[in-house]
Amino acid sequence: MNWNFVILSIVKIAIVVGVLEGMVAYAVLAERKVSAWIQDRVGPNRAAPRFAKYIPVVGPALTRLGFFQPLADGLKFLLKEDFTPAGVRKAYFWLAPAIAVIPSMLVIAVIPFGSQLGQQKMVIADLNVGILYTFGIVSLGVYGIVLAGYAANSKYPFLGGIRSSAQMISYEISMGMSVIPVLLIVGSLNLSQIIGWQAQHGWMVLYAPVSFAIFLIASFAETNRLPFDLPEAETELVGGYHTEYSSMKFALFFLGEYSNMIASAGMMVTLFFGGWTLPFWGLDQPAGSLGMGLLQIVVFLVKMLLFVLLFIWVRWIFPRFRYDQLMDLGWRRFIPLALLNILVTAVVLWARVE
Amino acid sequence: MIVNRKSLTFWERLYLPAIAGGFKVTARHLTRSLFGGKTVTMEYPEQKWAVPPDYRGAPYLVRDQDGKTKCVSCQLCEFVCPPKAITITPPGPAGQMADRPNAEKMPREFEINMLRCIYCGLCQEVCPEEAIFLLKDYSLTGTSRQELIYNREKLLALGGIHGGVQKWKHKLEEAKEQESFPVKV
Numbered sequence: 001m002n003w004n005f006v007i008l009s010i011v012k013i014a015i016v017v018g019v020l021e022g023m024v025a026y027a028v029l030a031e032r033k034v035s036a037w038i039q040d041r042v043g044p045n046r047a048a049p050r051f052a053k054y055i056p057v058v059g060p061a062l063t064r065l066g067f068f069q070p071l072a073d074g075l076k077f078l079l080k081e082d083f084t085p086a087g088v089r090k091a092y093f094w095l096a097p098a099i100a101v102i103p104s105m106l107v108i109a110v111i112p113f114g115s116q117l118g119q120q121k122m123v124i125a126d127l128n129v130g131i132l133y134t135f136g137i138v139s140l141g142v143y144g145i146v147l148a149g150y151a152a153n154s155k156y157p158f159l160g161g162i163r164s165s166a167q168m169i170s171y172e173i174s175m176g177m178s179v180i181p182v183l184l185i186v187g188s189l190n191l192s193q194i195i196g197w198q199a200q201h202g203w204m205v206l207y208a209p210v211s212f213a214i215f216l217i218a219s220f221a222e223t224n225r226l227p228f229d230l231p232e233a234e235t236e237l238v239g240g241y242h243t244e245y246s247s248m249k250f251a252l253f254f255l256g257e258y259s260n261m262i263a264s265a266g267m268m269v270t271l272f273f274g275g276w277t278l279p280f281w282g283l284d285q286p287a288g289s290l291g292m293g294l295l296q297i298v299v300f301l302v303k304m305l306l307f308v309l310l311f312i313w314v315r316w317i318f319p320r321f322r323y324d325q326l327m328d329l330g331w332r333r334f335i336p337l338a339l340l341n342i343l344v345t346a347v348v349l350w351a352r353v354e
Numbered sequence: 355m356i357v358n359r360k361s362l363t364f365w366e367r368l369y370l371p372a373i374a375g376g377f378k379v380t381a382r383h384l385t386r387s388l389f390g391g392k393t394v395t396m397e398y399p400e401q402k403w404a405v406p407p408d409y410r411g412a413p414y415l416v417r418d419q420d421g422k423t424k425c426v427s428c429q430l431c432e433f434v435c436p437p438k439a440i441t442i443t444p445p446g447p448a449g450q451m452a453d454r455p456n457a458e459k460m461p462r463e464f465e466i467n468m469l470r471c472i473y474c475g476l477c478q479e480v481c482p483e484e485a486i487f488l489l490k491d492y493s494l495t496g497t498s499r500q501e502l503i504y505n506r507e508k509l510l511a512l513g514g515i516h517g518g519v520q521k522w523k524h525k526l527e528e529a530k531e532q533e534s535f536p537v538k539v
Contacts, residue, residue, distance in 0.1 A: 037387045038380045042395040313384075317376030 025070035077251035092151035097252035100144025104259040114297035115286040130191040152244035160240030164231035170330035175218035177338035181345035195275035199284040219264040227318035265307035414513030422454035424485035427461040431477035439470035
C-alpha cells in the first residue's frame with residue numbers, strides 16, 4: 001500500500017471538506033444578505049463577538065456585513081434542544097439527516113478544483129468514470145429526504161418527501177441526458193480530461209449551450225432550490241421534509257442542501273466553464289509553480305461562487321412552479337429536448353468525421 | 355366573471371423576456387440597496403420612529419408648573435386600574451402633608467408594576483388632579499421583575515413637569531375674582 005498516497009488523500013479530504021463546510025456557512029450568509037438587498041432590506045448586521053468593536057473600521061464593517069452571523073448560527077444549531085417528536089420511527093428519523101448530507105459531500109471528491117500543487121493533483125479521486133459516479137451519488141441524496149418525510153410521522157414532511165422523490169427522479173433523467181453531448185464531444189468521462197479538452201478548444205458552453213441550459217435548470221430542481229423548491233415549499237408544507245427536525249439534525253439537512261448547491265455549481269463550472277482554467281495568462285496549462293497552482297484554485301472558487309450567486313439570485317426572480325407544471329417541464333419538455341440534443345450532436349460529430 | 359386569457363406569443367411562451375425582466379428588476383433593487391443605501395429597514399435601537407402626540411405609552415406621575423407633586427393620594431386610579439398594576443400607600447392620619455397648597459395629602463408610596471400595566475389610560479382619565487399621564491415611553495426593559503415596579507420617585511422623575519393644565523392656579527384666580535365681585539349692598 002502506498003502510504004504517501006493515503007496520507008496526502010486524507011489531508012486533501014480534510015482541507016476540501018473544511019473549505020466546503022466554511023463555504024456552506026457563508027453561502028447561507030450570502031443567501032440572507034443578497035436576499036435582503038434584493039428586497040430593499042439590510043440583512044443580518046448585528047451578531048459580533050465582544051472584541052469586534054475594538055478593531056477600528058474593520059470590526060464594525062465586518063459586523064455590518066454579517067461576517068460573524070454564521071458563527072452564531074452554527075453555535076445556535078449545536079446548542080439548541082434536539083427534539084424528537086412522539087410517534088416518529090426513531091431509527092430512520094436519526095438516519096435521514098446523515099443520508100441527506102453524505103452524498104452531497106461525496107460528490108466533491110471527483111471535481112478537480114485546481115490543476116496541481118507541486119506533484120499533487122488537486123482532485124481527491126481522479127476517477128475515469130467521474131460523471132457516472134457523480135450522478136450515482138447525487139441521486140442517493142433523495143433517500144435522505146424521502147426517509148425524513150416517511151419517518152417523521154407527519155403529513156407535511158410526508159408530502160414533501162413524495163414530491164421530492166418524484167421531482168428528483170424526473171430531473172435526474174434529463175440532467176443525465178443533457179451531459180451526454182459533452183461526453184460525445186470530449187470522448188471521456190474523466191472530469192480532468194474534460195477540463196483539458198476545454199483548455200484546448202474553448203469552454204464547453206459554446207459547443208453545447210442546450211446541454212448547459214438543461215443542466216442548469218435540472219440542477220435547480222435537483223438541489224430543491226426555487227423555482228423548484230416543492231419538497232420544502234414553506235407556504236404549502238410548513239417546512240417540507242424537515243418540518244419535524246430541530247437543532248443539529250435540521251442543520252444537517254441545511255448543510256446537505258447548500259453543499260448540494262455548491263457541488264452542482266462546481267459540476268457546472270467543470271463541465272461547461274473550463275473548471276480551473278482561464279484562456280489567458282497561461283492559466284489553461286497545469287501549473288508549474290506553487291503560486292500558479294493556488295491561483296487556479298482561486299479561479300475555480302470564483303467561478304463556483306458566481307454560480308452560487310446565480311442560485312441565490314434566481315430565487316427572487318421566479319414564483320414557485322405548480323406540481324403539474326414541474327412534471328410537465330421535466331418529462332414533456334426537457335427529456336425530448338435532451339434526446340434531440342444528443343441526436344443532433346451525434347449527427348454533427350458523425351458528419352465531421354465523414 | 356370570465357376573464358379571457360390572452361394567448362401568448364411564441365416569444366412570450368419561451369419565458370425568456372420574463373426571465374430577463376426578472377433579472378433586471380432584482381438587479382436594480384440589489385444595486386440600489388447595496389450601493390445607494392436605499393433600504394426600507396429602520397434599524398431600531400439606533401433609529402427610532404417619531405412618537406405621535408396622542409400616543410399612550412407608560413403611565414408616569416407628573417409635577418405641576420411649580421415642580422410640586424400633583425397626586426393627592428385619592429386612590430381612584432388604584433381602584434380603576436383593570437390589571438391592578440397601581441399600588442398606593444396613603445400617608446395616614448399623621449403622615450406627611452402635601453408639598454403644595456390646595457391639597458391635603460400626597461402619597462407616601464406610589465408604585466406601578468409596569469409588567470402588569472396594559473396602557474389602557476383609565477388612570478389618566480379618572481384622575482381628578484390630572485396627576486398621572488400616559489407619556490411616550492414604549493420600551494421598558496429590566497433585568498428582573500422587581501426592577502420594573504416603578505416607585506414614586508422614579509415615576510415623578512420620569513414624568514417631569516407637566517405645566518399644561520394648571521387646575522389650582524385657575525381655581526385660585528376664580529376664587530379671587532369672586533371675592534372682589536362688586537356686589538355691595
